[in-house]
Amino acid sequence: MKGRQSPTRTLPRSFYDRETVTVARELLGQQIVHVVDGVPRVGRIVETEAYLGVHDLAAHSARGRTPRTDVMFGPPGYAYVYLIYGMHHCLNVVTEAEGHASAVLIRALEPVQNVATSTKGPGLLCRALAIDRALNRHDLLSADFYVAGPEAQESFEIVTRPRIGVDYAGEWAAKPLRFYVAGNPFVSRK
């Protein structure tokens, strides 16, 4: 094998250009990399949630295309980062073809490299990897912020549950769109 490791392991845009539930499940085990001051902060994704577009009442895009949700309506493979409760950032990856307005929320990471604080929860993982709104709309097929496959993928069971914190979404609140690695201690909640 020749060439640099990291760029060649970066997930291709076609990975994100698929059904959102599939992407949410297959993101488990993949690694988020954010290079800060030349230092790569790396975490393994252990918990995700799927947001299925304008018909999903729990999705931000359900209220239409606005300045904030605009990136969700764009092409796949881009970061959607927003501020919640005035103090925490949340990281999503945009999925499916342009116009679908779907995304996967990254809810928890297992520390891999250069991670000093907790990554157990969507707000905490953003703090640990120094992810904020400056990275909104950032291409995840880039050199400083990307998702990559691990050197070797271990097999694991996937647990499926309703999403967290979306009780306002009516029947959509109960749908099994949250996925996590069974038994992993870094999952935000059981």
Next chain:
DNA sequence: TGCACGATGAAC
């Protein structure tokens, strides 16, 4: 221009 409310986390 004002205001109610979060895809959370920490404290009590």
Next chain:
DNA sequence: TTCATCGTGCAC
């Protein structure tokens, strides 16, 4: 269970 804290979206 309560609260911190502010950008967003929508009502007026």
